[in-house]
Amino acid sequence: MNAASKKILIADDDASIRLVLSQAFTRLGYQVRATGNAATLLKWVSEGEGDLVITDVVMPDENVFDVLPRIRKERPKLPVIVMSAQNNLITAVNAAEVGAFDYIPKPFDLDDMTSAARRALSRPADPEAARAQDRAVRDDRLPLIGRSGPMQEVYRTIARLVGADLTVLITGESGTGKELVA
Numbered sequence: 001m002n003a004a005s006k007k008i009l010i011a012d013d014d015a016s017i018r019l020v021l022s023q024a025f026t027r028l029g030y031q032v033r034a035t036g037n038a039a040t041l042l043k044w045v046s047e048g049e050g051d052l053v054i055t056d057v058v059m060p061d062e063n064v065f066d067v068l069p070r071i072r073k074e075r076p077k078l079p080v081i082v083m084s085a086q087n088n089l090i091t092a093v094n095a096a097e098v099g100a101f102d103y104i105p106k107p108f109d110l111d112d113m114t115s116a117a118r119r120a121l122s123r124p125a126d127p128e129a130a131r132a133q134d135r136a137v138r139d140d141r142l143p144l145i146g147r148s149g150p151m152q153e154v155y156r157t158i159a160r161l162v163g164a165d166l167t168v169l170i171t172g173e174s175g176t177g178k179e180l181v182a
Contacts, residue, residue, distance in 0.1 A: 006121055009050035010034040011041040012083070013060050017106075021054060024110055025117070038062040045071050050078065052120050054113070056106075057084035057091060068098040079120035083108060092159035103159050105152045154181070 008030050010021050018034040025032045033049065035041055038059040044050060053071065057064045064082055071080060079101035084091050095103040102116045158181065161168055170178045 005031075006051045007031040007033065007049060008117065009041060009044055009053045009055075011038060011053065011055040011059065012036065013056060013058070017056070020110070021113065024114060028114060030117075036060070038064070038067045042067060042070060045078065046074055048075075052117055053078060053080040054117065055080065055082060057082060057086060057095075065094055065098055068100065072099045081113075081116050081120060083113075089155045089158060092155040096159040103156055105155070 008025050010018055010025075010032060011034070012018050012021075013036045015036065018036065022032045022034050033044060035044075036059075038055075038061050041053065041055060045053065055064050055067075059067075068080060068082075071078060080099070081102045081104060082095040082100040083104045083106055084095075085106040092103045092105075101120045104113055104116060170181050172178050
């Protein structure tokens with residue numbers, strides 16, 4: 001399937017983000033539909049539309065953490081990229097736990113977003129994502145803090161690994177938070 005035959009569904013209550021993403025993906029040859037609410041997104045998904053969903057966490061009518069399990073139930077293999085201005089570890093981990101393909105913090109780099117979309121559209125759905133929604137919600141008092149670019153990358157990495165059954169080696173200087181990450 002080439003880009004022109006792939007459809008991306010965008011849901012964000014911010015019209016400027018919808019416009020920027022719609023224009024960027026249209027220029028790349030994708031078909032795009034955009035909405036400002038979760039109800040329309042759910043309607044499109046239930047009608048079988050879209051090969052990828054890109055959605056904000058906070059919508060005027062619902063939170064994506066309530067919507068994503070319904071999307072997973074309706075279309076388990078549909079990749080969903082979650083974006084949020086709530087840039088913290090809890091948001092990233094929650095996105096992974098409910099089966100998001102990826103988490104992109106706002107403000108985002110357009111190249112990062114298009115790269116994540118290409119990855120989502122080019123590989124099959126991760127079977128771990130289905131199991132992620134069954135996991136208990138993590139404690140909201142996680143000790144990591146920070147909004148910088150490098151910390152956002154740490155959050156994304158942790159979120160990707162949270163559902164993996166593998167051993168991870170965490171390295172770094174003394175006092176950098178290796179035990180907190182573990």
